Amino acid sequence: MKLSRLGSVAVTLAALVGLGIGGAGVASAQEAAATSYVALGDSYSSGVGAGSYDSSSGSCKRSTKAYPVLWKNANAPASFHFTACSGAKTTDVINNQLGPLTSGTTLVSISIGGNDAGFADAMTTCVLQGESACIARINEARAYISNTLPSRLDAVYNAIRGKAPNARVVVLNYPRFYKLSGSCVVGLSERSRAAINDAADHLSDTIAKRVANHGFAFGDVRGRFTGHEICSGDSWLHSVDWFNITNSYHPKAAGQSGGYYPVMESLA
Template sequence: MSRRTTVLACLVTSTLLTLVAATPAAAAAPRSEWDYVALGDSYSSGVGTSGQTGLCLRSANGYPGLWDKANDPKTFRSVACSGATTSSLRSSQLSALGTGTDLVTLTIGGNDVGFASTVITCTLVSDSACAAKVEEARDILENELPAKLDATYADIKRKAPNAKVVVLGYPILFDEKNAYCGVGGMSIPKRKAINAGNAELNDLLAARSQAAGLIWSDVEDEFAGHGICASSPWLNNLTVVPPQNSFHPNSSGYKNGYLPALSGSLD
């Protein structure tokens, strides 16, 4: 190559690089143009607050509905369902996703490790029996749940390859400082055992979601100081009517806990 040709090539390359550098990146689509799908279990369907309907107990006052109301995306659909596990999510919820989906949110994993049965058992039995029940849940968490989460996250990415996928954690359920927790309330040793298992579940969800390239949204900080037994709880204690509200966020929990956590993860 002649010296003249070499100089010309360098000039052309330099000009192209300058043009590329000067061209602004394409602006992200505003949230008003997003297609949003909420997946997950009862913490995503809105159990614990008012307005629950249908077999899946979905409520517009859960965090997905509140985010929809605050951001007015182009479309919003919730297929989250009370009682959902990783298996039922994969078999019955993924059909709501597509290549045009822009945002996916979910909570999942609690039912896989027996969240409901663990908390109910701990309500009724001794401190030592509660600790043993939590250890059973931990065994499932450590030996079975990681592979189930990996498969679930991979399926979501495959069905919605262009979406931001936000995996939200679970709040630490109980305040451990207040000795009194209402009539029939949990003892402090029971609360500590459940909270420790809860934190371990969140740690696993964070690790596996981030390893899958998804967005992790921890809600522990948002709910700090507002656990069950605290002076201003954002979660329901054992509830007789309706019973499913037990140990789920109340309206303040979804509005002041989950919604800010989700919004912050998207900023």
């Protein structure tokens, strides 16, 4: 009799444990299925340079190889809105990209700030006008990053939180562009390359501080791109592409999949 009762208890406990495990699995699946993801930002989020663009996205050049789409494909969220756009500044995000955000949005990703700081113009100056002009233009960008960009970032982060109060917000930064003392034997001077890298770090560090103040998650891609910069011999970034100039200084498909996507996956 006692053994029978003990056996019954054991079976009951086993069933409860099994239900506990099964319940956790169901809860996890339900959580994944309930994810509502909105991908905002500039060309680094839209996937310029990765190819395979959605024709309906026009000049925004949203790529099927961009990290937001890679994350969507791997995680199957309940809803996915991709509004990131090539050339976007903070004001463009606020004015044109926030439509899909609601109180039901649970995940947001964004890269923004590089266009505000004028990095495209700075890189053009560096390529076409030589070292002195390059350093001067980079210093202008650094001053903007220090003095003006923080309030611009605050404005876009506040707007995101206002429209998506319950979302986890992942803010991704930009890689360093050059491997110093690398394999490049022509092109920009080493001093210009170092100045560009330093400005990229200043931009990333400024973004990180604003992200922390807003309680968002900061996705730092610099470590993932280390060893894959321009002049590394295995670059995940386009250098100057004279045949398709918009590709220049943007991640290749390998940069999206090997650099951005793993960081997004680890934080989302």
